[in-house]
Amino acid sequence: MASPSTPRFLVAGQLSRDYAILPNGRALVDVPGGNALYATVGLAIWEPDPAPGLVARVGEDYPQEWLEQFSRRGIDTRGVRVLPEAMDLRNFYVYMDRSTRLVEDPVAHFARIGQPFPKALLGFRVPGSRIDSRTQLLPASLRQGDLPDDFLNASAAHLCPLDYLTHTLLPAVMRQAGFTTITLDPSPGTMSATLWDDIPALLTGLTAFLPSEEKMRALFHGRSTDLWQMVEALAAYGCDFVVVKRGERGQYLYDAATRSRWEIAAYPARVVDPTGAGDAFCGGFLAGYRRTYDPLQAILHGNVSASLVVEGSGPFYALDALPGLVQARLEALREAVRKV
Numbered sequence: 001m002a003s004p005s006t007p008r009f010l011v012a013g014q015l016s017r018d019y020a021i022l023p024n025g026r027a028l029v030d031v032p033g034g035n036a037l038y039a040t041v042g043l044a045i046w047e048p049d050p051a052p053g054l055v056a057r058v059g060e061d062y063p064q065e066w067l068e069q070f071s072r073r074g075i076d077t078r079g080v081r082v083l084p085e086a087m088d089l090r091n092f093y094v095y096m097d098r099s100t101r102l103v104e105d106p107v108a109h110f111a112r113i114g115q116p117f118p119k120a121l122l123g124f125r126v127p128g129s130r131i132d133s134r135t136q137l138l139p140a141s142l143r144q145g146d147l148p149d150d151f152l153n154a155s156a157a158h159l160c161p162l163d164y165l166t167h168t169l170l171p172a173v174m175r176q177a178g179f180t181t182i183t184l185d186p187s188p189g190t191m192s193a194t195l196w197d198d199i200p201a202l203l204t205g206l207t208a209f210l211p212s213e214e215k216m217r218a219l220f221h222g223r224s225t226d227l228w229q230m231v232e233a234l235a236a237y238g239c240d241f242v243v244v245k246r247g248e249r250g251q252y253l254y255d256a257a258t259r260s261r262w263e264i265a266a267y268p269a270r271v272v273d274p275t276g277a278g279d280a281f282c283g284g285f286l287a288g289y290r291r292t293y294d295p296l297q298a299i300l301h302g303n304v305s306a307s308l309v310v311e312g313s314g315p316f317y318a319l320d321a322l323p324g325l326v327q328a329r330l331e332a333l334r335e336a337v338r339k340v
Contacts, residue, residue, distance in 0.1 A: 006150045007053035007076050009290070011040040011283060012142055012170060013160025015056045015080070016091040017063075019121055021109055022273050022313065023095040029118045031314060032066045033091060035160035035185075038276030040075055041315045042283025042305035043158070045326060046291065048074050053151050055079035057140050059087030073316055081146045087139060090124050098271045099247060132164035132189035134198060142166045144173045156181035158286045160279055164190045168201055175205060181290060183208040185282050191215035193222060204238040207289065208298075210282050212245045227252060228261060228340075241295045243285065245278050250336070251299055264299050265336035267307035267329055273314075280309040280318065296337055303336075304329045 013036030020028040036056045043052050053076045060082060067077050092106045102109075103126050110117045137143070141163050157174055159167055159182070167190065171182050184206055190199075191211060199219070203209055211219075213227065220230045231242045235256040244252040253262040281302035288301025304326055308318035 004076055004078065005050035006153045007050055008154050008156065009043055009047060009052040009286065010055055010079070010147075010151055010154050010157040010174075011036050011043060011052060011160065012055040012079075012157065012166075013039060013162060013279075014089075014140060015058055015062070016089045018275070019090065019092045019106065019118060019124075020273075020275065021094040021113060023098050024272070025113050026313070027110065027113060027115045028313065030120055032063075032069070033275065033315070034089075035276070035279040037070070037315045038279035038309060039158055039160050039283035041276075041318055042280030042302070042309065043287045044074055044283070045280075045305050045308060045318055045321070046284060046287035046301055051076040053079050053148075053154060055142060055146060055151070057081045057083060057087070057142065057146065058089060059083050059085055061086040062089065073319060078148045079146065079151055083139070090121065092121065092124060092126070093275070095274060098274055101274070130189055131192050131194050132187060134164055134195070137165055138163055142170060144169070147173070152177040155179055156286060156290050157183075158282050159184040160282070161185050161187040163187060164195065164198065164202070171205065181207045181286065183210055183282060183286050183289075185210045185278070186215060188215060188218070191219040193219060196223075199234070200237040203234060206239040208241040208243055208285065208295065209234060209239045210243045210245065210285065212278060213247075216244055228254070231261075232259075243295075243299060245281060247277075250303075251281075252340075253295055253299055255295060261340040262296060262299075263338045263340050264296070264303065265333075265338075267303045267333055267336075269307035269310050271310045272312055274310050276315060277306040277310050281306040300330055300333045300337075303333055 015034035018031050018033035040054050051074050070077050094102050094109045231254040235242045242254045250266040251264045284305025285298045285302035289298035
C-alpha cells in the first residue's frame with residue numbers, strides 16, 4: 001500500500017457525533033459531523049489531490065469505521081489524535097426552518113416528530129455558553145504534537161472554531177514551519193466583549209478572518225452596530241482580509257491593503273440540510289484563494305462549496321456533485337459581486 005502523500009492543505013477543528021432533526025422533519029441519529037469535517041469537504045471539492053489533512057481530537061469511543069470512511073472519501077486522517085479515554089462528542093440540533101436552529105430539549109423535539117428518543121442521547125446536556133480560557137487548554141484543544149511531522153510541510157491551513165488558546169498557538173507553529181496562508185473562523189467563546197483586549201493577538205498575521213455576523217455583533221456589543229466599522233477595526237490588527245458570513249444573505253469582504261469593501265450574494269441553493277454551510281464555505285475559500293490569490297474569487301469558491309453541502313444531508317453529499325456542476329456554479333456567481 002502506497003504511503004500517503006504530504007497534504008498541501010490542512011484543516012484543524014472538531015469532529016462530532018450528530019443527532020439532528022432537519023427542516024423537513026427527518027431525524028439523523030449518530031452520524032459523523034463537526035466543523036473540521038465540513039470544512040475539509042468544502043476544500044476537497046476543489047483540491048482533492050493530495051488528500052487534505054484533517055487535524056482533530058477524538059476519544060477511544062469514536063467509531064473507527066468513520067475514520068476509515070473519511071479516508072476512503074479522500075481525507076488524510078493521520079492528524080486525528082485518538083485519545084486513550086472516552087470523549088463526549090455528541091451534538092444535538094434541530095431546524096425549525098431553514099434559518100432557525102435550536103439546540104435545546106431534544107426529548108421534546110423527537111416527541112414532536114413522533115420518533116423514539118435515541119438511547120445514545122440519554123444524559124446529553126447542551127454545552128453552556130462560556131468564555132474561552134486564555135490560560136488553560138481543554139481536552140479537545142489541539143497541540144503542536146497533534147500535527148504529524150509531514151503535515152508541517154503543507155503551506156496553507158484553515159482553523160475552524162476552536163478555543164482561544166488553540167487559535168493563538170497553532171498559527172504561530174504553522175508560520176514558523178513556513179505556512180504562507182492561514183485562515184481562521186473564531187469560536188463563539190472567543191468572540192465575546194469580555195475578550196476584547198485579546199482579539200489583536202488572534203488576528204495578527206492571518207490571511208483571512210472568517211467570522212459570522214452573529215459572532216461579530218457579539219464581540220462589538222456595546223461598541224458598534226455598524227458591520228463595516230467592525231470589519232475595518234479588526235482588519236487594522238494585521239489581517240489581510242476580513243470576511244463576514246451572513247448566511248443566505250451572502251458575505252461582506254474587506255481588503256485591508258486597498259480598503260475595498262465588497263458584498264457578495266450567496267448561491268441560491270435548494271436547502272435540504274443547512275448543517276456545515278459556513279464551514280464548507282471556509283474550506284472552499286481557502287482552496288479558491290490558493291488557486292487565484294484573489295479574495296473575491298476565494299469567496300465565490302466558498303459559496304459554491306456551501307451551496308453543494310446544503311443540498312443534501314451529511315458532509316459527503318457534496319463530493320458526489322455532477323461533473324461540471326461546480327464550475328457552472330462558479331461562473332454563475334461571478335455576477336453576484338458588488339463593490340460597496
